[in-house]
Amino acid sequence: MELNFHKEEFSLAYVHAVVAVAGYVFQAAPRQVDMDGVDVLVKETSGRRSSLDIQIKCTADNSILNIDKLSYPVKISTYKRLSADCITPVILVVVLVPKTIDKWILFSEEELSLKGCGYWLSLSGYPSNYNRESVTISIPRSNIFNVDNLCSIIEKVSRGEGL
Amino acid sequence: MKVNLHTAEIIKAISLDGFAQHLAQSGWEKRRLIGNKASVWTKNHGDDESEVVLPLNPESSDYLIRMWDTLNVLENVDGLSSEEIIMKLASAKFFARSGMREVISLRLFVDELNKTELDLHILSSSLRYLQATLYSIGQVKIGLNSKGGRIPQMVMDSTRLSVISTFPGSSGIRLGTTQQIMQGELFGPPLSTQTFKEFAELVNESLSVEGLREKATSLKTRSASNYKKFLSSVSLADTAIEVDWGSPFDESGLKVMLPAMTIKSAIQVLDEIVEEMPEQVTTSGILIGGNKRNKRFEFNSFDGEDYTGTISEEIIKNGRVMTLSSSYTAIIEVIWENTTSTGESNARYKLLDLIPFEFS
Numbered sequence: 285m286e287l288n289f290h291k292e293e294f295s296l297a298y299v300h301a302v303v304a305v306a307g308y309v310f311q312a313a314p315r316q317v318d319m320d321g322v323d324v325l326v327k328e329t330s331g332r333r334s335s336l337d338i339q340i341k342c343t344a345d346n347s348i349l350n351i352d353k354l355s356y357p358v359k360i361s362t363y364k365r366l367s368a369d370c371i372t373p374v375i376l377v378v379v380l381v382p383k384t385i386d387k388w389i390l391f392s393e394e395e396l397s398l399k400g401c402g403y404w405l406s407l408s409g410y411p412s413n414y415n416r417e418s419v420t421i422s423i424p425r426s427n428i429f430n431v432d433n434l435c436s437i438i439e440k441v442s443r444g445e446g447l
Numbered sequence: 448m449k450v451n452l453h454t455a456e457i458i459k460a461i462s463l464d465g466f467a468q469h470l471a472q473s474g475w476e477k478r479r480l481i482g483n484k485a486s487v488w489t490k491n492h493g494d495d496e497s498e499v500v501l502p503l504n505p506e507s508s509d510y511l512i513r514m515w516d517t518l519n520v521l522e523n524v525d526g527l528s529s530e531e532i533i534m535k536l537a538s539a540k541f542f543a544r545s546g547m548r549e550v551i552s553l554r555l556f557v558d559e560l561n562k563t564e565l566d567l568h569i570l571s572s573s574l575r576y577l578q579a580t581l582y583s584i585g586q587v588k589i590g591l592n593s594k595g596g597r598i599p600q601m602v603m604d605s606t607r608l609s610v611i612s613t614f615p616g617s618s619g620i621r622l623g624t625t626q627q628i629m630q631g632e633l634f635g636p637p638l639s640t641q642t643f644k645e646f647a648e649l650v651n652e653s654l655s656v657e658g659l660r661e662k663a664t665s666l667k668t669r670s671a672s673n674y675k676k677f678l679s680s681v682s683l684a685d686t687a688i689e690v691d692w693g694s695p696f697d698e699s700g701l702k703v704m705l706p707a708m709t710i711k712s713a714i715q716v717l718d719e720i721v722e723e724m725p726e727q728v729t730t731s732g733i734l735i736g737g738n739k740r741n742k743r744f745e746f747n748s749f750d751g752e753d754y755t756g757t758i759s760e761e762i763i764k765n766g767r768v769m770t771l772s773s774s775y776t777a778i779i780e781v782i783w784e785n786t787t788s789t790g791e792s793n794a795r796y797k798l799l800d801l802i803p804f805e806f807s
Contacts, residue, residue, distance in 0.1 A: 311516075313512060313515070314515070318455070319455075319511050319512045319515055320508060320509045320510070320511045320512045322509065322512045325512070325516060333498050335500075337509060337512065365508055368508035369484075369508070370484075370507060370508045370509040371481055371484045371485040371500060371502055371507055371509050371510075371513055372500070372509055372512075372513065374509065
């Protein structure tokens with residue numbers, strides 16, 4: 285199996301775990317075709333029934349990690365999609381995993397531990413970029429994709445606030 | 448919802464107006480708008496409430512994923528498969544491209560009159576005159592007149608319609624040419640495409656008096672007359688009609704909605720055109736028969752056409768001499784009548800004048 289496949293599946297599992305604990309519905313988009321670059325739909329089951337789209341990337345390249353931010357290159361098509369005006373807000377989640385796959389997961393009778401960390405960013409309102417290939421974006425290291433942050437993102441969406 | 452490589456194309460082919468109508472008919476209520484980007488619809492079932500988001504613009508950057516999500520919810524809540532919804536709501540363009548043929552969808556908005564059914568005779572006569580209109584436009588496009596006004600076989604073969612499907616829950620029917628467009632024809636629009644384009648433009652021009660007058664005149668009296676009969680049949684339903692033309696050619700296709708009042712105005716304009724512009728044939732030949740008492744004539748033109756019909760009052764009043772077996776130049780009015788159930792029309796002839804023919 286290709287390493288990229290492992291990364292895709294692992295990062296989906298990471299996001300799924302966070303969404304499940306936060307109490308929202310996790311819905312994976314079909315992967316056979318490109319569904320506007322969306323990998324996961326997250327939905328509230330009550331209240332205003334807010335929803336959020338997520339595009340997930342996974343990397344084992346820890347050189348992107350700086351003191352206070354991640355410098356992550358995205359394809360220009362991804363940048364355009366994530367910064368475009370859309371019906372449902374969309375965020376990018378970059379899951380940074382250890383270099384070797386045998387370090388990605390730890391388990392025992394007491395715990396299952398996913399080794400790695402997801403960082404999120406909304407590119408809504410980002411300016412047009414005329415690069416041909418890719419754009420390097422900066423994600424604050426404080427933007428960890430965890431249960432608390434996901435809940436506050438959904439609350440903001442619910443109030444109609446920008447991310 | 449099963450997803451394959453065609454899913455994106457199929458979703459893009461869904462008519463959003465039709466989708467909103469489908470939601471309303473299926474018990475969904477429009478609750479709010481998300482700016483000018485989407486509408487939010489909800490439906491109660493038991494203690495639960497479901498919600499779907501319907502984009503307002505197919506160009507939205509998340510159009511596909513929203514539509515996919517909405518189709519999934521409808522599958523679960525309404526028990527209607529995505530395939531069924533797509534068959535009902537996909538645009539004519541989608542069926543044209545997948546079937547490699549010209550497609551026209553007609554939709555009559557009878558539900559706006561709180562009706563759930565459409566009288567059979569309205570639908571049948573509308574379809575009959577739609578076919579007749581396409582035949583006569585096809586004949587204009589190839590520029591050939593044939594004996595007795597009969598539609599040339601190649602026009603009939605290219606523009607004959609068959610029913611692809613009907614729209615459940617509303618009065619709509621999707622029609623396609625029986626003949627497929629061959630691969631080689633894709634280099635230039637074939638007769639069927641040219642004919643359907645003219646028809647769609649004729650419908651579109653019906654929104655304005657001047658536009659209709661110009662377009663109908665360019666398509667000749669027979670087309671104007673058949674189109675008038677088509678609109679007259681539709682107007683019996685007293686509702687708007689939507690005509691959606693789809694073609695396998697990328698740049699081709701047109702969707703037009705004609706409100707009931709516009710249809711009535713268009714019929715008046717077409718009436719005037721048909722009256723102002725009777726089709727006339729001027730031809731030379733031999734007078735075979737002429738009877739002023741029963742006002743009948745028979746004339747064989749030198750180019751092989753036979754004309755049999757009535758003699759005008761003017762010829763009789765003017766005491767015009769009619770010598771049998773003599774050569775004349777005849778001016779003959781042609782009146783088209785749809786007499787068969789296939790949409791073909793027959794010509795009736797009226798002799799307007801006879802001028803002695805002199806061989807040079």
